Amino acid sequence: MTDSTPDAASDLRDAGSAGERRGTDGGVDARDPDELRRRAGVRGDPDRDQHFLVDDRVLDRIPTYLPADADASHILEIGGGTGALTDRLLRVADRVTVVERDASLAAFLRQEFAGEIEADRVRIVEGDALEVDLPEFTACVSNLPYGISSAIAFRLLPKRRPLVLMFQREFGERMAADAGTDAYGRLSVSAQHYADVEVVEIVPPEAFDPAPAVESAIVRLTPRAPTYEVDDEAFFFDFVKALFTQRRKTIRNGIRNTAHISGLAEPEAVVDAVAAVDEDLLGARAGSLAPAQFAELASIADEHGR
Structure with a gap:
């Protein structure tokens, strides 16, 4: 302020x-x-x-x-x-x-x-x-x-x-x-x-x-334009919404538990794909991630889990 x-x-x-x-x-x-x-x-x-x-x-x-x-x-x-x-x-x-x-x-x-x-x-x-x-x-x-x-x-x-x-x-x-x-x-x-x-x-x-x-x-x-790329905004926002419904859980568990909200068909495949890129992200919680990190996760989820 x-x-x-x-x-x-x-x-x-x-x-x-x-x-x-x-x-x-x-x-x-x-x-x-x-x-x-x-x-x-x-x-x-x-x-x-x-x-x-x-x-x-x-x-x-x-x-x-x-x-x-x-x-x-x-x-x-x-x-x-x-x-x-x-x-x-x-x-x-x-x-x-x-x-x-x-x-x-x-x-x-x-x-x-x-x-x-x-x-x-x-x-x-x-x-x-x-x-x-x-x-x-x-x-x-x-x-x-x-x-x-x-x-x-x-x-x-x-x-x-x-x-x-x-x-x-x-x-x-x-x-x-x-x-x-x-x-x-x-x-x-x-x-x-x-x-x-x-x-x-x-x-x-x-x-x-x-x-x-x-x-x-x-x-x-x-x-201003975001500093990251999002191919599907609707999915990005649904994915963010899903993970914040489990904000006290790790990202790993959040992905697994919220497929019905994010629309993921293969949440385990997303977890495996994220682990291959950045294992630390899976142990983080939603409240600690910057928007660019959500965009990175959403991109992986879009590619491997839908």
Whole structure:
């Protein structure tokens, strides 16, 4: 996690959009999150996984966590809510596409950002982000609903675009965890297959209304190609999943015990093939292996066991 937060004021450019208020210095103030909720006539609902981010300072900082060289010409936002983050994204992006599944909130966003929509700077897509056709985008910045954060993240990661996403703290820290740590697991390997993962800020429950029961984490995912080759990604991920179901077992026993998950027809042949290459790997445990080592094992398993 970073030790300091960027100066949002120096990074956010004035937007001059409809509905914004002029500050005393002549600049354009950001839309107030409480005022947006008042105009929308909504309150958060924990039963619907709906927690509105209301801390202006956090909202201002989120766009600044994009990588310095990120193309911000078209930013995708999943779960626009009442538009507080949308407003901040318009200060760094040429265009923002918002996916919002709540029909009443989508209607409010179309009204609130009518001027920006007319100027072709905002597009509102009403629907479930797990089902709608996502547009081409250059980066994604979103405060994700906790309940679908994993599914959304792994819909976005293969697009290989810069992502700045809000998760539950535990989830974000597991994504970024290093091999050999308690938090390291299948999620870590899968996310780091696609990107460099950093927890850039911990956000307290008080930044939301209603406050969730847990802390949140803002996570930056900077896409890059893996340092290893994977011929069949689906099998690679199934193989990693299988071995982590037996994380306290040795890799030797994990391969033998999880053929029903990994899809191996000849697990003993895989054990023999791994032994011929690196006997030490068979005595290791899943939590100690780096993603490249999983890729090596998966390659052997693909060749000798399927």
